[in-house]
Amino acid sequence: MASLARDVRPAAQSQRPRGIKTRRAILSRAVALASLEGLEALTIGRLASALRMSKSGLFAHFGSKEELQCSAVEAAREIFVEKVIRPASALSGLRRLRLLCKRWFEYAEARAFPGGCFFSAASLEFDDRPGRVRDRILELMQRWQLLLERTIREAQAAGEVARGIDPRQVAFEIQALAMAANWRSRLFKDRGAFATAHRAILSRIEQIATRERRRR
């Protein structure tokens, strides 16, 4: 799968503390910038001047632009896991599904990244741009899709969701509505889009729920 992927953080533990701190500061800024203007518009020169560093000084931390982009993706992933996936990991079934969605909207609306959901932006930007960055984003989006799918399937096995429902189809619909909310909040400067999408998702979940379990 990731057979060509070199270690993303080479010998991080053995680096001097100063280097690690700088690296963290770089990636924090990189992720914020990329969420606003895209991973490709994230040029080494602009990032360096935003951090008051020399281009080559910053460059030395990564060795290539692609490596910088990949590192930014990993940094964003950690934030996503922290804010969206982990809080829901103790639950299961429909309660987990609802919490995943709730946390996703909080994460997107509270602008954990200043430009909205990092992965919505990145996966759209790289959907047709071959390379390691695309491969990794694709893998992460697939995992998110599979997590939703598996959660729905679990709920089905527990009798919370009607048997005729296709978990893949519903997972697709949830992802579609969430991404569209992110996009509309940016294009139309319409924060209400998040509420509209969340409402649509919750009522879709109600639809697939079995009668006896329809309330929690």
Place this chain on the structure above:
Amino acid sequence: MASLARDVRPAAQSQRPRGIKTRRAILSRAVALASLEGLEALTIGRLASALRMSKSGLFAHFGSKEELQCSAVEAAREIFVEKVIRPASALSGLRRLRLLCKRWFEYAEARAFPGGCFFSAASLEFDDRPGRVRDRILELMQRWQLLLERTIREAQAAGEVARGIDPRQVAFEIQALAMAANWRSRLFKDRGAFATAHRAILSRIEQIATRERRRR
């Protein structure tokens, strides 16, 4: 509204036929390239060499990159109107809504633009990039949203759609599913995404239809 917009095709009718033909050829290529890699990656140099023209020769047709991008948006709009909106203009209500969706999926799946729906890509790319290009894309996307909304409201007035339904909400859901299909077909190289989204849209339309009209 478009008070700052200069005329997009200045004195087109008085230009010599050769100039018009060249311009058309440029825009056709520009739109195709932009659908694949984005309106910003559409550089004058690359477009010129793809057309075996000099940079400055191509440049003379537009005067600025922004004008080239705006012209590409208009060219794409004409294709969209031709393929999606016009075919449905004779119908009304739910039949029109279904035909609009059907035509949209045909347009996206048959790759009227080689990279998929031009406007899905462009509106995502420019959702946070101020300027004339963004303003125009925003206007066109808003019109498309309003067309869907108005069609649903018409259907409601004709008794085809239940009174409790919010046309805005449903229009949002349709647009979300369509865009997500375009995105997934690119990221996952999964043409089946179109069918999944179309299915979701059609069953959503069935849900909002009143009992007596539920079949056509």
Place this chain on the structure above:
DNA sequence: CCTACCGATCGGTAGG
């Protein structure tokens, strides 16, 4: 529609 050019910026390197 062309050649020839401009300053700015890109990703990246040499050498310290």
Place this chain on the structure above:
DNA sequence: CCTACCGATCGGTAGG
């Protein structure tokens, strides 16, 4: 982590 540099490409201009 720096200065100083590389070739390539960007949008755009001069002049024909």
